[in-house]
Amino acid sequence: MANNVLVNVKSDFDIAVFADRLAKTYVNKGYTVNILNINGATALTIEKGTSGATHLLGMSESVRVNCILTNDLLTVTFSDEAWTNKIVALIVGWIICCIPLITGVIGCVNQYSLPNNIARDVQMIVAGM
Numbered sequence: 390m391a392n393n394v395l396v397n398v399k400s401d402f403d404i405a406v407f408a409d410r411l412a413k414t415y416v417n418k419g420y421t422v423n424i425l426n427i428n429g430a431t432a433l434t435i436e437k438g439t440s441g442a443t444h445l446l447g448m449s450e451s452v453r454v455n456c457i458l459t460n461d462l463l464t465v466t467f468s469d470e471a472w473t474n475k476i477v478a479l480i481v482g483w484i485i486c487c488i489p490l491i492t493g494v495i496g497c498v499n500q501y502s503l504p505n506n507i508a509r510d511v512q513m514i515v516a517g518m
Contacts, residue, residue, distance in 0.1 A: 394465040394508045396515045404431050404458045410514045411454070411507075420450075431456040435507065439471070447478025447493035450503050465511050467504040475500060 408431040412422040415435050423434045436451035443449055451471035457464045475496045482490025 392508075393467075394463075394511050396463045396465070396512060398458070398461055398463050398515055399518070400461055402458065402461070402463065402515075402518065404429065404456060404463070407431075407463070407514060407518065408433060408456060410518075411510065414510050414514070415507075429458060434469075435503070436471070444474055445478075446489055447475040447496035448499070449474060449496065450499050452500075452503050452507070454507055463511075463515065465508065467507070470500060470504070472497075472500065 405426065408424050408426070412424055412433060415422050420435050420437045421439075422436075425432045425434075433454040433456070434451070435454060436449070438444060438449040439451055440449075449471055451469070452467050453469040455466045455468060457466075475493050478489040478493030478496065482488065482493055
């Protein structure tokens, strides 16, 4: 999981524009993104494959990205990652058959790298603003 991301921004930085650009980046990658703006802070829920067989096999991805702008510092934190279905898939795969074990491992790798990928994209978007 990625650590918190701290990025210095310009004084005219617009967190709503930033959140919209981040959302569009992940919608273009096939994710579903929901944005919630609360008193100068923004929370994005980024998820993919959270229903059906993909979810049951442990291959879904989900994370909440919390963005807070304080003075000229953007703080991005990650929470509510979806690990439960991956753990269940690994256990079922270990005990019963290999397919959920394999898909669970793939899901774990994808979930682990999602916050790191978002952190990299946050820095690229801020640099381009």
